[in-house]
Amino acid sequence: MVVLLVAWGCASSALDAVDPALFDATPTWTADIRPLLDRYCVSCHDGDSTFDGGLELATYEAARGTRIPDACSASSPEVIAAFADVLVLPTEYGDGQPCPSWAPLSMPPGAGAHLSPAEQVVLMRWIETGAPR
Numbered sequence: 425m426v427v428l429l430v431a432w433g434c435a436s437s438a439l440d441a442v443d444p445a446l447f448d449a450t451p452t453w454t455a456d457i458r459p460l461l462d463r464y465c466v467s468c469h470d471g472d473s474t475f476d477g478g479l480e481l482a483t484y485e486a487a488r489g490t491r492i493p494d495a496c497s498a499s500s501p502e503v504i505a506a507f508a509d510v511l512v513l514p515t516e517y518g519d520g521q522p523c524p525s526w527a528p529l530s531m532p533p534g535a536g537a538h539l540s541p542a543e544q545v546v547l548m549r550w551i552e553t554g555a556p557r
């Protein structure tokens with residue numbers, strides 16, 4: 425972690441402000457991810473609306489299943505770059521590149537508030553640690 429901080433310290437980065445402990449954390453669906461998606465996403469992606477591209481994020485199973493596109497569309501390019509190894513889809517769906525089809529920070533759409541860099545790291549760590557319930 426010290427090495428990462430020194431490396432990032434050279435260029436100003438939104439990641440500089442993120443608590444280093446979050447990069448080692450193991451977030452869970454119940455304690456961390458569900459409240460985050462409830463706040464930013466579930467108003468549209470509630471599984472009961474047509475204005476959501478058919479994506480449901482209100483249950484563990486659904487959010488676990490779409491975790492890579494979710495994290496890609498809710499995160500900034502620099503957070504995506506930092507976690508590129510966990511954002512690669514199985515080859516039958518992707519081309520081996522991280523986030524093949526989802527634009528960074530495209531969700532929530534429009535002028536809605538985006539996840540903070542720290543919240544983006546929490547979402548990435550959830551995926552990296554196997555999306556525990």
Ligand code: HEC
Pocket residue numbers: 461464465466467468469475476477478479493494495497498526531532533536539
């Ligand atoms: C204001 C409503 C709204 C909110 C809030 C919202 N979305 Fe969406 N989302 C949509 C709509 C509408 C679509 C389908 C049209 C599109 O892709 O732009 C969509 C599409 C998506 C897709 C693409 C699905 C696909 O198969 O291509 C993903 C992934 C996604 N949203 C994730 C999220 C995440 C994660 C959040 C929270 C951080 C979020 N969305 C918040 C309205 C919303």
